[in-house]
Amino acid sequence: MLEIVSQMTLVTLGVALLVAFIRLVKGPTLPDRIVAMDLVGVLVVGLIVVLAGWSGVRATLDAAIVIALIGFLSTVAYATYVERGDPQ
Amino acid sequence: MTEIVTAVVWLAGSVFALLAAVGILRMPDVFTRMQASTKASTLGLGCLLIGAALQLGDFASFIRVVSIGAFVLLTTPVAGHVIARASYFAEVPLWKGTVLDERQRDRELESQYTPRDV
Numbered sequence: 001m002l003e004i005v006s007q008m009t010l011v012t013l014g015v016a017l018l019v020a021f022i023r024l025v026k027g028p029t030l031p032d033r034i035v036a037m038d039l040v041g042v043l044v045v046g047l048i049v050v051l052a053g054w055s056g057v058r059a060t061l062d063a064a065i066v067i068a069l070i071g072f073l074s075t076v077a078y079a080t081y082v083e084r085g086d087p088q
Numbered sequence: 089m090t091e092i093v094t095a096v097v098w099l100a101g102s103v104f105a106l107l108a109a110v111g112i113l114r115m116p117d118v119f120t121r122m123q124a125s126t127k128a129s130t131l132g133l134g135c136l137l138i139g140a141a142l143q144l145g146d147f148a149s150f151i152r153v154v155s156i157g158a159f160v161l162l163t164t165p166v167a168g169h170v171i172a173r174a175s176y177f178a179e180v181p182l183w184k185g186t187v188l189d190e191r192q193r194d195r196e197l198e199s200q201y202t203p204r205d206v
Contacts, residue, residue, distance in 0.1 A: 053140030
């Protein structure tokens, strides 16, 4: 039963990633794209965690930690550039 | 028993993640998109983490899962606040149905005075 459920979970997360990518491509302003990129990072962390729980490979949890950290840092950096305006 | 709880929690988490993505696509404004994505994605990732911790059932992976959860729970509000502040000061247009912009009056007062008067 858990096989089917984890496959359904992975497919749903993939659809969510696709929808977030649509906003990332469409997004009229730069903050829209930053928000979409933040969501993509969180969704990738969730995908990796589900894969680790399903397959039992525990080493991928470290990759999830690193991706969560990089996602937060990149969001803060992009927001800093947006707030500062044009480079001088 | 563990498998049933894991299945329910994983399905709920993936549905919340999908709702976050749909919210980010359908909402009309940067700020509304941001509140949809941050809240729903935090809840969805928390559900997925609980399921993975139940399924692995190991102390080392439990520590890692709890640390991921604590990190995301601490950093998502900070990231949302930083994005909202940056996009407000970059004058990203608000949705036309916005009813309250509490800084509107301050901005009008600031634009009346020249920098020498302030």
